[in-house]
Amino acid sequence: MKQNGKSVYSGIAIGPCRVFGNKDQMVKRIKIEDAQGEIKRFLQAKEQAKSQLAALYDKALNEVGQAHAMIFDVHQMMLDDLDYVESVTNMITAQKINAEFAVATTGDNFAEMFAAMDDDYMRERAADVKDISNRVIRILQGNDTAGELGDQPVILLADDLAPSETVQLDKSKVLSFVTRRGSTNSHTAILARTMNIPALIGIDFSEEADGRMAIVDGQSGVFILDPTEEELSYYRKLQEKERDQARLLQELKGKENVTKGGKKIQLYANIGGVGDVAAVMANDAGGIGLFRSEFLYLETQDYPTEEQQFKAYRTVAENMAGKKVIIRTLDIGADKQVDYFGLEHEENPAMGYRAIRICLDRREVFRTQLRAIYRASYYGNIAIMFPMIISVDEVRQAKELCHQVQQELQQEGIPYQQVELGVMIETPAAVMISDLLAKEVDFFSVGTNDLTQYTLAIDRQNPKLDSIYDAHHPAILRMLQMVIDNGHKEGCWIGICGELGADTTLTDTFLQMGIDELSVSPSMILKVREQIRNSSATA
Amino acid sequence: MREFTYTITDPEGIHARPAGLFVKEAAKFDCTITIAKDGKEVDAKRILGVMGLGVKSGQEIVLKTEGKDEDAAMDALCSFLQENM
Structure with a gap:
């Protein structure tokens, strides 16, 4: 699907989309029979989430140093926290519900606890608990590619980005910015120019774009979701040409x-x-x-x-x-x-x-x-x-x-x-x-x-x-x-x-x-x- | 049982990173370890509980150890607190 917007910085980006600021998944409550089996599923997903986080920790350690990488270590500890684990397993046993729903509810409960605290820093920790819960849910749903999105560069789709949000972004993971609102002089635009990556504004993307392939053409202001093979090969050639130009400039x-x-x-x-x-x-x-x-x-x-x-x-x-x-x-x-x-x-x-x-x-x-x-x-x-x-x-x-x-x-x-x-x-x-x-x-x-x-x-x-x-x-x-x-x-x-x-x-x-x-x-x-x-x- | 009262001096209080390190340190021991703030007591081996106390700089916490290796745990955790928080 092709959509036209306004370009704020040229260049070509090809990659998976990530809808920013919409990380919560919809989780259905399902009645289950085999509570022990469901608990086993949860424990397996938890271990897998931990090994993902361990890999993230190593990566962050190399890129940003120990102090910043530590958060992924803390995330692993949260997953192992007995209060957390017991809450999930108790819910599965007592209410005979699916692991996804138990994890989502537990995540929400702990997030609420943090959100209610009288300290800005601690309130932000609500996001950490939700983050780890979402990771487990993605694994449970077999939707693991979405979990990897955080680790591989993406085309970031957002309503608009506030300066405080752009500061916190891991910029090495962004191929392009595409926003619904914002103007050619907005902070997203300025950030895109600083980072030398294509950016479009005025694209009313679908929330379902998350995880799907897309092309951003910063030259003509076009956003293509689920591109065809022809479109992909055309843009890959164009991208190659631009890289040649960049090499020339290096000279x-x-x-x-x-x-x-x-x-x-x-x-x-x-x-x-x-x-x-x-x-x-x-x-x-x-x-x-x-x-x-x-x-x-x-x-x-x-x-x-x-x-x-x-x-x-x-x-x-x-x-x-x-x-x-x-x-x-x-x-x-x-x-x-x-x-x-x-x-x-x-x-x-x-x-x-x-x-x-x-x-x-x-x-x-x-x-x-x-x-x-x-x-x-x-x-x-x-x-x-x-x-x-x-x-x-x-x-x-x-x-x-x-x-x-x-x-x-x-x-x-x-x-x-x-x-x-x-x-x-x-x-x-x-x-x-x-x-x-x-x-x-x-x-x-x-x-x-x-x-x-x-x-x-x-x-x-x-x-x-x-x-x-x-x-x-x-x-x-x-x-x-x-x-x-x-x-x-x-x-x-x-x-x-x-x-x-x-x-x-x-x-x-x-x-x-x-x-x-x-x-x-x-x-x-x-x-x-x-x-x-x-x-x-x-x- | 051993008990120790400590005032947090780290300007950021017990935020995620030091809480993680503290919980790891506590997990090395077999005895029961709790920390409490304003009468609310939590298991020092559970990170969500420790973070949930929301301890800020200048606030007092009470650390308790009880069990076989309570002395060793108290010594290790006291010096951890003094060095890191």
């Missing part, structure tokens, strides 16, 4: 970002977490032009401590070994919500209480982050940039806080280095006063996603408006020229870290305009490098 690794006219620029990568550094290295980026620090806040149940943040920043700074790492300070609010911030519901969050506005209001949160960044600065080449700036006064307040933090560290005898300070240019206000802002900072980084949304007055979360969302609007290009000219007059360098920076149809235009740096998804680095090397812009 650009290690080459300079220099135009035919001799103009050199910096080509950096955008990252959303420590785990992305590997992709930055693999794609030969010259540094990190946008380190979104939100992941630290999205991953936790409470404010991340200075120590937690310091470790993350230090790891990235050290891994980049002297290459620039530009950390964007907390940009929470709007479409990125975190429960413990206790932010009130807003009618218009994109224009609301977010980013630097929160940081300058909740100074302690901001101060903690700045201290962590300055401490990490000692271990590499770190720069800081502030998001959502609209006034000179905000920049001065932020700089004053940086100054205080440096003084504190000095008094405490903690080493740090001077860092470059910059602002994100993502509001029309910042563009219009860029001459004044340039006197305050070392660099500008243009966040084209927000700048376009604010300038064109188009909500980027609304898919209905995608057709009139023109990223190449002359208003944006004129603003960019204005920012470059104003910045250069005061000796600032200017970069682009929004999605537009990776738009290879504009690379030459940016170079002609005088841009100094482009920061793009790791997977786009080499494609942009190819464009730079084809450009005739002069120094």
Whole structure:
């Protein structure tokens, strides 16, 4: 069956589907005669589930280390827990019901116990108990291929994915994203671009797709469930062609970002977490032009401590070994919500209480982050940039806080280095006063996603408006020229870290305009490098 | 029977990972081992029960061992708690 949607990232994926967020199976209650036989079936399925989990543990141990692999060990122990086992066997004996139903009911009961606890962490453990129960049920139902889906890469089908969900995904197991909702600028889309995998939105898939084969064509926006042999062979050839193209790009690794006219620029990568550094290295980026620090806040149940943040920043700074790492300070609010911030519901969050506005209001949160960044600065080449700036006064307040933090560290005898300070240019206000802002900072980084949304007055979360969302609007290009000219007059360098920076149809235009740096998804680095090397812009 | 009261210092409380390690340690002994919080007592060899106590940082638990190897169990579990939680 063929369905058309909208492509948010090209590429071909072929593989089994997994419907995300719908893991519970329907289990029928069946009366049985032979309770002992049913218990035996359960015990056998339990042992099989344990050996699957043991294999998962070994795999995770290699891939993510012991600390994260331990959860699969805990899952095995849960399956062996006498409370759990006795609950299942008692139900089978006393009620003369099938093992599937007894396992499902037991799983639900324990999940409810966890769900009722007054601790966020423990409440999430409800998912663990359900997870192991579902694994046993799948084995009992002889539906074991579904159980393997978690271990083999899949095409992930979801209604939409929240930022907190994407953070927790095992990204090495995802071939493609297909969502019902979301827009070309949604988090799923951004994630797909970071991961360099095809993604489609607006596909109203069937819940029954789970476990079935499908093809995602990110070029033409087509989703094919249960493809025919002809379709499979056609797409396999296409996939092969794309891989050749990728190999070609690999040949650009290690080459300079220099135009035919001799103009050199910096080509950096955008990252959303420590785990992305590997992709930055693999794609030969010259540094990190946008380190979104939100992941630290999205991953936790409470404010991340200075120590937690310091470790993350230090790891990235050290891994980049002297290459620039530009950390964007907390940009929470709007479409990125975190429960413990206790932010009130807003009618218009994109224009609301977010980013630097929160940081300058909740100074302690901001101060903690700045201290962590300055401490990490000692271990590499770190720069800081502030998001959502609209006034000179905000920049001065932020700089004053940086100054205080440096003084504190000095008094405490903690080493740090001077860092470059910059602002994100993502509001029309910042563009219009860029001459004044340039006197305050070392660099500008243009966040084209927000700048376009604010300038064109188009909500980027609304898919209905995608057709009139023109990223190449002359208003944006004129603003960019204005920012470059104003910045250069005061000796600032200017970069682009929004999605537009990776738009290879504009690379030459940016170079002609005088841009100094482009920061793009790791997977786009080499494609942009190819464009730079084809450009005739002069120094 | 031996009894020992301990205050959890791990900032995350007894979450899944340490609970797993603790239960494994307890399972090495033959004697009856329980832990209790606020009067609610569970078998220390059963992970769902131990996690179900929902022990948080700063809370007190009472560890009891009773049986043939109760001394060895108490010694091992006390040092486990002090090192890991």
